[in-house]
Amino acid sequence: MARRSFAVPVAAALAVVGVGSCFLTGLPHGSQPPRAAPPSAEREVPQPSMEGNSWTAPLLSFGAALGLIFGLVAAQPARAITAEQFSQLTYAQVKGSGLANRCPTVESNGSEVPVKGGSRLVNVCFEPKSFAVEFETDKGKEFSTTKLMTRETYTLAFIEGSLDANPITFKEQDGMDFAATTVKLPDGEYVPFLFTVKELVAKGEGSSFKPGFTWGGEFSVPSYRTGGFLDPKGRGMYLGYDQAVALPAMQSDGQSGQEELFKETNKVFDIGKGVIEMEVSKVNQELGEIGGVFVSKQPSDTDMGAKAPRTVLLKGIFYGKVVNA
Numbered sequence: 566m567a568r569r570s571f572a573v574p575v576a577a578a579l580a581v582v583g584v585g586s587c588f589l590t591g592l593p594h595g596s597q598p599p600r601a602a603p604p605s606a607e608r609e610v611p612q613p614s615m616e617g618n619s620w621t622a623p624l625l626s627f628g629a630a631l632g633l634i635f636g637l638v639a640a641q642p643a644r645a646i647t648a649e650q651f652s653q654l655t656y657a658q659v660k661g662s663g664l665a666n667r668c669p670t671v672e673s674n675g676s677e678v679p680v681k682g683g684s685r686l687v688n689v690c691f692e693p694k695s696f697a698v699e700f701e702t703d704k705g706k707e708f709s710t711t712k713l714m715t716r717e718t719y720t721l722a723f724i725e726g727s728l729d730a731n732p733i734t735f736k737e738q739d740g741m742d743f744a745a746t747t748v749k750l751p752d753g754e755y756v757p758f759l760f761t762v763k764e765l766v767a768k769g770e771g772s773s774f775k776p777g778f779t780w781g782g783e784f785s786v787p788s789y790r791t792g793g794f795l796d797p798k799g800r801g802m803y804l805g806y807d808q809a810v811a812l813p814a815m816q817s818d819g820q821s822g823q824e825e826l827f828k829e830t831n832k833v834f835d836i837g838k839g840v841i842e843m844e845v846s847k848v849n850q851e852l853g854e855i856g857g858v859f860v861s862k863q864p865s866d867t868d869m870g871a872k873a874p875r876t877v878l879l880k881g882i883f884y885g886k887v888v889n890a
C-alpha cells in the first residue's frame with residue numbers, strides 16, 4: 566500500500582499572523598483564487614519543531630486579533646447546553662434538532678481543574694465555528710472565507726485519551742475523531758477535507774486547567790478517501806481498474822498530461838500533519854469540566870494523490886472532562 570506524508574509547515578502557520586486582515590476580507594464574490602502551487606515531486610516537507618509551545622502564541626493571537634476567539638466565547642449559542650443536560654436527552658429529542666453537532670458548554674465553578682498523573686480526559690468535543698482555506702496570490706498566501714456545504718455532521722465528539730501533569734499532556738486515543746467536511750470557496754471551488762485530531766498530543770505548561778491556560782500540539786490527518794474508493798473511471802488504490810482507457814489525447818503526445826495522468830492513476834493514501842492550539846476559557850472544578858476555544862490548521866483532501874492539498878484553518882470551541890484515577 567502506498568503511503569506518503571506531508572505536513573502543514575509551521576512556518577506557514579506563523580506567516581498567517583501577517584495576513585490576518587486578508588482573512589477577514591476574504592475574496593470578492595466571483596473572483597478567482599489562483600490554484601495552489603503544483604506539488605513538487607517530493608511530498609515530504611520539514612516536520613514542525615515541537616520545541617516548547619513557541620508556535621502556540623502566534624496562532625492564538627491571530628485568532629484573538631480577528632476578534633473571533635473572544636467573539637466565540639462571548640456569543641454563546643442560543644441553545645447552549647451542558648454535558649449533564651445532554652445526558653438527559655432521549656434519542657428522539659436529539660434527532661433532527663442539530664444538537665448532536667453541538668459541543669457541551671461549561672458552567673463556571675471554582676477556579677481550576679487540577680490534573681494528576683494517570684488521569685484521563687474524556688467526552689472531548691471540537692465544534693468548528695469558522696472555516697478558511699489558504700490560496701496563493703501574487704502577494705503571497707491568503708486565507709479565503711468559505712461557505713460550509715456539510716450539514717450538521719462536522720463536530721468531533723466523545724474523544725478520550727490519557728492525561729498527565731507537568732506539563733499537562735493529552736494523548737488522543739479513541740472516539741469520533743474525524744469528520745468528512747466540505748467547504749466552498751467564493752469562486753465555486755469545493756474543498757473537501759477530513760476534519761480530525763487523530764493521534765493528537767497536546768501539551769501545556771502546568772498541572773491544572775484554569776481560564777487562560779493555553780496548550781496545543783500536532784495530529785495526523787489521514788486521507789479523505791480510503792483505499793477502497795473508486796474514482797469516476799473505476800480506478801482505485803487496491804480495488805478497481807489499474808488505469809482508465811479512452812484518454813487518447815493525454816496519452817498520445819507522451820509529454821504534457823503524463824504527470825497528471827500518472828497522479829490520477831497511481832492512487833496513494835496521503836497522511837498529513839496538522840497543528841491545533843487551544844485556550845481554556847471556563848472550568849468547572851466540581852465536575853472536572855473544561856471548555857474554551859481552538860484554532861487548528863490541517864491539509865485538505867488530495868484526491869488520493871492527484872491534487873496538492875490546501876491548508877484549512879478552523880476556529881471553534883472545545884469541551885473536555887478530566888477524570889482523575
Ligand SMILES: *[C@@H]1O[C@H](CO)[C@@H](O)[C@H](O)[C@H]1NC(C)=O
Nearest residue numbers: 673674675676849850851852
Ligand atoms: C461549585 O458547585 C458546588 C456544588 O453545586 C457549590 O457548593 C459550590 O459553592 C460551587 N462553587 C463555586 C465557587 O461556585
